[in-house]
Amino acid sequence: MDLSLSTRTVGDRTVVEVGGEIDVYTAPKLREQLVELVNDGSYHLVVDMEGVDFLDSTGLGVLVGGLKRVRAHEGSLRLVCNQERILKIFRITGLTKVFPIHTSVDDAVSATD
Amino acid sequence: MATVELLFSPLPNHVRTARLVAAAVARRAGVDEAVMDEVRLAVGEACSRAVGLHLSNNVSAPVRVSLTEDEKKFSIEVADEVPHRPTHLQRSDGDADAMALGEAVAEEDDEMGLAVISGLVDEVEVTADGTGGRIRMSWPTAPDALLP
Numbered sequence: 001m002d003l004s005l006s007t008r009t010v011g012d013r014t015v016v017e018v019g020g021e022i023d024v025y026t027a028p029k030l031r032e033q034l035v036e037l038v039n040d041g042s043y044h045l046v047v048d049m050e051g052v053d054f055l056d057s058t059g060l061g062v063l064v065g066g067l068k069r070v071r072a073h074e075g076s077l078r079l080v081c082n083q084e085r086i087l088k089i090f091r092i093t094g095l096t097k098v099f100p101i102h103t104s105v106d107d108a109v110s111a112t113d
Numbered sequence: 114m115a116t117v118e119l120l121f122s123p124l125p126n127h128v129r130t131a132r133l134v135a136a137a138v139a140r141r142a143g144v145d146e147a148v149m150d151e152v153r154l155a156v157g158e159a160c161s162r163a164v165g166l167h168l169s170n171n172v173s174a175p176v177r178v179s180l181t182e183d184e185k186k187f188s189i190e191v192a193d194e195v196p197h198r199p200t201h202l203q204r205s206d207g208d209a210d211a212m213a214l215g216e217a218v219a220e221e222d223d224e225m226g227l228a229v230i231s232g233l234v235d236e237v238e239v240t241a242d243g244t245g246g247r248i249r250m251s252w253p254t255a256p257d258a259l260l261p
Contacts, residue, residue, distance in 0.1 A: 023132075024161035025125035054132075056157050057225040085150045092232030093225060 002026060004051070005033050010109045014042040019051030022059030030059065034066035043075025046108040055086050060093060067099065076100075078108040115179035115190075116142070123167035123176050128160045131178050135189055142182040143254040151233045152189070152252060158226040159191035159248040166195040166246070186236075188251040196243045 003026035004019035014037055022030060037045060045066065049055070067077045078100045081087055090096045102108035117138045121127040135156040136149055144152060156178070163176040172195055179190040230237055236251045 021129065023125075023157060024128050024164065054153070054157075056154060056161060057229050058161060060225060089154070089229065093228055 003029050005029065007033070007037065010046075010105075013044045013046050013109050015046045015048055015105055015109070017048045017051065019053075021054040022052060022062070023054060023056045024058045027056075027058040027062045031062045031065060034062065034069065038066075038069045038073065038075075043070050043073040045070055045075070045077045046102075046105060047077065047079050048105050048108075049079055049081040049086060050083070052081075052083070052086060055089055057089075057093070060089065060095060063099065064095070078102055078111060080105050080108050116182040117180040119178040119180070120175040121178075123164045123172065123174075125161070125164055127176075128157055128164060131160045131176075132157045135178065135180055138180040138182070139187050139189075139252070142187040144187050144252050145255060148252060155230050155233050155237075155250055156189050156191065158229050159189070159250070162226045162248070163191055163193035163246075166193050166197070170195045182254070185254060186251045187254050188249060190247055190249045192245055192247045194245040197241045197246055 002020050003022060004017075006017045008015050008017070016033060016037070018030065020026070034045070047063065047066075063077070063079070070077050080102050081090075082103055087096075087101070090099065090101065100108075100111065102111065117134065119131060119134055121131060132153045136153050139149065139152045140146070160176060160178065166172070167174070167176065172193075174194045177190075177192040179188075179192070181188045181190070227239065230248065230250065234250045234252070238247075238249045240247050240249075
């Protein structure tokens with residue numbers, strides 16, 4: 001399954017809905033999307049990963065890259081994920097300490113800090 | 114001799130194929146369904162790393178994935194043909210500087226891939242010499258869970 005991406009604006013947040021597999025082949029598309037959003041002035045991002053079937057370290061690297069970009073503009077990057085198999089990858093790499101991970105888009109959109 | 118051997122051109126789009134084949138053979142060998150996500154992820158990480166090494170070193174030779182079914186375990190070996198120094202596998206722990214690790218990956222370092230593999234797989238061995246590198250991983254199999 002390929003990667004699907006769609007974006008929408010909720011208040012001052014931009015929600016990026018990701019579906020499919022994020023791996024070494026598809027991660028560049030996600031990177032392009034995040035770079036484009038930041039270049040267009042969207043500094044508060046919510047990445048909804050509920051539709052993600054597979055995530056590897058290349059995908060993690062892209063998310064960390066996105067976080068660095070929004071932080072350069074005093075922005076934020078929040079994740080939405082309830083899937084244990086995806087959360088496990090964040091845990092074993094220690095990235096649960098780096099990303100705010102929410103259980104719903106509503107929760108992520110309304111979060112301040 | 115490997116039960117199934119897969120050679121693929123060092124291109125990112127073939128890594129998914131390697132994941133699918135490895136999962137299919139692992140299932141057939143009787144690897145517990147509960148760890149199938151780990152098998153998929155680990156072989157994907159190892160293949161991504163090998164592809165990255167081949168591409169960055171202009172090595173056009175294929176990446177080799179050997180899937181071997183023994184009596185009590187199922188092994189996957191991913192071999193690249195890039196001569197390199199031995200790599201020391203680092204276990205990720207709670208004190209790891211995750212942000213630094215992430216940045217390393219953002220800079221296309223292969224440390225995060227190895228960290229994921231070491232966090233996922235109990236039995237893993239990483240070796241490298243003048244002819245290339247090898248990541249060998251294995252999982253126990255349950256013979257009574259063999260498919261008909």
